[in-house]
Every structure is written in C-alpha cells, then in structure tokens.
C-alpha cells in the first residue's frame with residue numbers, strides 16, 4: 001500500500017487539571033495516495049483538531065504524523081514542519097477564509113504568490129474546472145456562498161499539494177451547492193489522483209468517498 005499520510009497513536013488534550021479535555025486518545029489513521037477519504041463523527045469529537053494535526057498546523061501531545069515519507073513528532077523542527085505544510089498541504093475551511101479585499105482570482109493567485117510562485121495558466125485552468133472563471137473577477141462578498149467555496153477549493157489546489165484536507169467543506173452550503181461541490185471534489189480526485197481527506201456530516205459526502213471512517217471517543221472506530 002502506498003501511504004501518503006499516516007497518523008500513529010495521536011493524543012491531544014486542551015486545558016489543565018479539572019478542565020482537561022482529552023480529545024484525541026491514541027488515534028491511528030492511514031491514507032492511501034490518490035484516495036478520497038471521508039471522516040465522520042459527532043460535533044465536538046475532535047475532527048477539526050485531527051485535521052489540523054494531520055496538516056501539521058497543530059502538534060499532537062504524543063504520537064507521530066508521517067506525511068509523504070517524512071515523520072513529524074512533537075520534537076520535529078518548526079521550520080521543516082512549516083515547509084512541509086506550505087508545500088504539501090492544501091486546506092479547505094468550512095468558512096472559506098477568503099481574503100475579502102481581493103478578487104476570487106487573486107485569492108487563488110495569492111496562494112502561489114506567498115510561496116514565491118506564479119502560474120496564471122494553472123490558476124485559470126482551476127477556476128475553469130471549478131466553474132467560476134466568469135465570476136472570479138468579483139470579490140468574495142459579491143459571490144454566492146457556493147462560488148466562494150469553489151474559489152476556496154481552487155485556492156487549496158493552486159500550489160499542487162500532495163494532499164487536500166477539507167474541514168466540512170459543505171457545512172455552510174445548501175443541499176444543491178453542497179452536492180455540486182462534492183461532485184467537483186470527486187472529479188478532481190479521479191482525474192488528477194488528488195488525495196483528499198474530508199471531514200463531513202453529510203451522508204451524500206460519504207457516498208462519493210472511497211472510504212468512510214468514523215471517529216468516536218478520540219479514536220477512529222474499526223472500519
């Protein structure tokens with residue numbers, strides 16, 4: 001099995017003493033290269049916490065994350081972690097997190113710009129693929145919610161990340177826009193063998209994934 005991402009014995013707590021909240025309790029997870037993986041679980045069970053740790057944005061208290069052959073434990077050097085995060089990870093947030101003063105197109109371009117790169121052709125191809133070429137000159141506030149999220153996905157893909165992590169990407173969309181977004185993610189996954197890990201509440205989302213994992217009590221339940 002060609003594993004692109006592996007989490008081993010991940011523990012994460014918030015708070016101290018009485019208020020200590022042990023969210024992840026020895027969680028293990030493997031993601032195959034090219035896989036579209038959905039992770040489901042009740043609200044507050046630690047899905048976002050897990051995704052941030054998988055994406056090297058947060059550190060576990062204990063355990064390791066292996067990303068594309070490189071292993072990161074708590075002791076991993078920060079610069080190396082940030083370099084990997086920047087190059088290998090594309091993140092789609094539930095609330096899009098687009099920059100309000102920039103056009104949709106410039107939001108996508110910015111993702112390359114902050115990495116010292118430019119590839120306008122690739123940006124246009126992505127906007128086209130996401131069906132937002134014609135509206136990408138507008139700022140996020142002048143776009144529909146569905147369009148904003150499709151711009152956000154184009155942004156996550158712009159630097160050609162090894163893996164896309166999406167935190168409830170349809171959580172703020174209505175049913176039709178949610179389904180359209182899922183179909184787009186599915187197409188990207190199939191066409192480009194893009195690895196995607198998606199947190200979701202939606203049963204439709206899990207229909208489109210290759211595999212569905214369920215979180216409970218700080219671990220992944222048996223498949």
Ligand SMILES: Nc1ncnc2c1ncn2[C@@H]1O[C@H](COP(=O)(O)OP(=O)(O)O)[C@@H](O)[C@H]1O
Pocket residue numbers: 014015021023041042043044045046047048049050
């Ligand atoms: N930075 C933080 N500080 C303190 N508690 C946090 C923090 N992030 C998350 N939590 C807590 O950890 C638990 C899991 O949160 P989260 O990962 O966001 O759950 P989910 O995404 O599954 O809804 C929640 O009880 C939440 O309040």
Ligand SMILES: [Mg+2]
Pocket residue numbers: 047048049167
């Ligand atoms: Mg969450």
